[in-house]
Amino acid sequence: MNLGILSQLFEPALLREIEEFGQSQQFKEGDLIMDYGKYVRMMPVVVSGTVKVYRRDETGKEILLYYLSSSDSCSMAYSCCMEAKKSEVKAVAEDHVELIAIPHTKLDEWLCKYPSWKNYIMRSFNERFIELLKSIESIAFHKLDERLVEYLKEKKRLSGSSVVKVSHHLIADELATSRVVISRLLKQLENEEKILLYRNEIKLMPPFFED
Amino acid sequence: MNLGILSQLFEPALLREIEEFGQSQQFKEGDLIMDYGKYVRMMPVVVSGTVKVYRRDETGKEILLYYLSSSDSCSMAYSCCMEAKKSEVKAVAEDHVELIAIPHTKLDEWLCKYPSWKNYIMRSFNERFIELLKSIESIAFHKLDERLVEYLKEKKRLSGSSVVKVSHHLIADELATSRVVISRLLKQLENEEKILLYRNEIKLMPPFFED
DNA sequence: AAACATTGGTAACTAAAGTCACAAACTCTT
DNA sequence: AAGAGTTTGTGACTTTAGTTACCAATGTTT
Numbered sequence: 001m002n003l004g005i006l007s008q009l010f011e012p013a014l015l016r017e018i019e020e021f022g023q024s025q026q027f028k029e030g031d032l033i034m035d036y037g038k039y040v041r042m043m044p045v046v047v048s049g050t051v052k053v054y055r056r057d058e059t060g061k062e063i064l065l066y067y068l069s070s071s072d073s074c075s076m077a078y079s080c081c082m083e084a085k086k087s088e089v090k091a092v093a094e095d096h097v098e099l100i101a102i103p104h105t106k107l108d109e110w111l112c113k114y115p116s117w118k119n120y121i122m123r124s125f126n127e128r129f130i131e132l133l134k135s136i137e138s139i140a141f142h143k144l145d146e147r148l149v150e151y152l153k154e155k156k157r158l159s160g161s162s163v164v165k166v167s168h169h170l171i172a173d174e175l176a177t178s179r180v181v182i183s184r185l186l187k188q189l190e191n192e193e194k195i196l197l198y199r200n201e202i203k204l205m206p207p208f209f210e211d
Numbered sequence: 212m213n214l215g216i217l218s219q220l221f222e223p224a225l226l227r228e229i230e231e232f233g234q235s236q237q238f239k240e241g242d243l244i245m246d247y248g249k250y251v252r253m254m255p256v257v258v259s260g261t262v263k264v265y266r267r268d269e270t271g272k273e274i275l276l277y278y279l280s281s282s283d284s285c286s287m288a289y290s291c292c293m294e295a296k297k298s299e300v301k302a303v304a305e306d307h308v309e310l311i312a313i314p315h316t317k318l319d320e321w322l323c324k325y326p327s328w329k330n331y332i333m334r335s336f337n338e339r340f341i342e343l344l345k346s347i348e349s350i351a352f353h354k355l356d357e358r359l360v361e362y363l364k365e366k367k368r369l370s371g372s373s374v375v376k377v378s379h380h381l382i383a384d385e386l387a388t389s390r391v392v393i394s395r396l397l398k399q400l401e402n403e404e405k406i407l408l409y410r411n412e413i414k415l416m417p418p419f420f421e422d
Numbered sequence: 423a424a425a426c427a428t429t430g431g432t433a434a435c436t437a438a439a440g441t442c443a444c445a446a447a448c449t450c451t452t
Numbered sequence: 453a454a455g456a457g458t459t460t461g462t463g464a465c466t467t468t469a470g471t472t473a474c475c476a477a478t479g480t481t482t
Binding site for chain 3: 378379380390391394395397398408410411
């Protein structure tokens with residue numbers, strides 16, 4: 001089993017247990033990892049790749065909450081499966097994703113047995129809270145053009161490339177707005193020479209998107 | 212020490228420890244319970260009253276995230292003080308508030324020692340996540356007039372009265388908009404005979420605000 | 423009672439975002 | 453290569469929200 005960076009996070013005894021009880025899972029780009037309303041029985045720990053986590057309202061509109069990348073885990077899954085709750089969110093693979101699913105019985109056991117696990121879980125809760133707070137901040141206080149720039153910067157950070165491969169439609173979906181609005185704002189950014197637009201590709205230009 | 216409803220949540224041995232190590236604190240309306248950037252060393256468990264939790268952006272604009280009422284606790288405080296982090300949020304007493312502050316050393320100890328404590332903490336994490344998700348939903352998907360109605364309903368639920376005692380200015384602050392906008396929307400609700408407006412008071416009318 | 427602060431009402435304007443309609447360019451399938 | 457679907461650009465318009473300015477009513481302080 002490929003534990004990736006996890007092998008540096010946990011003590012040997014815990015790593016052996018993860019090997020034994022964790023289920024290694026692979027997803028390819030676009031795969032649905034978790035859906036709204038499904039029972040959560042495992043907690044996922046991301047080994048490689050990026051996972052997008054969404055929230056939906058009653059009318060079906062969706063918004064991107066945050067990304068999970070290497071060594072991140074969805075702590076909502078943790079508290080959910082400890083309580084046998086249904087998922088409040090949807091998770092989709094952004095690219096090729098490897099993760100280890102930990103069964104809920106072990107989550108509990110390890111919490112007391114391994115301090116490194118407890119610390120990991122607590123840090124994870126805290127990180128996810130902060131992500132949600134940043135998300136709220138972004139939606140509540142920032143105008144769409146600023147949110148778009150933040151979005152592009154995040155995409156750059158995650159992919160490590162200043163060429164972001166997305167359609168205007170996808171951006172609109174993830175920011176919960178309409179394609180026309182995104183095209184308009186992107187064109188404006190291009191006029192300001194901050195980006196270059198191609199089909200399914202956006203090139204982020206220095207110095208605005210520092211290289 | 213007044214443990215209120217907590218005495219029904221926890222086992223006797225844990226209640227004795229709460230009595231021994233928890234610090235009982237009282238706040239009156241408007242008191243600052245926690246501020247941005249302060250170190251979090253205790254986790255508060257609300258015994259009575261209502262606490263408002265806010266988030267602020269770089270420019271100083273604030274938005275109301277959620278309320279904590281009887282038996283609720285701020286799980287962000289939990290993960291913060293386990294990691295000796297600074298607060299990302301502000302907490303203000305909405306009315307007279309009694310809470311018990313649990314020192315961080317005990318949080319950890321009780322997690323393994325008392326299943327009822329661990330369950331309480333996990334439920335608390337989950338509830339807070341859901342509150343944040345609802346908050347995001349509200350801001351991202353609902354128009355201001357809908358958010359205003361949700362706000363009034365929540366005030367009614369918390370106070371148990373269909374007469375909500377707030378100024379337009381306070382509502383504007385909590386929804387992160389301006390007073391003029393709120394006055395306009397409130398006047399509209401009054402014209403639709405859903406509310407009656409008085410100075411510092413809004414009466415919610417049935418059948419729209421079901422009695 | 424005079425002075426001041428708070429609260430709420432309203433008009434007029436601007437800015438931001440959403441909506442509708444249509445066209446052009448490109449990609450993929452058959 | 454013809455047709456279908458996807459992606460992007462753009463103009464025109466509406467709706468929603470934010471801003472500024474001013475006034476009147478009510479409370480509070482001195």
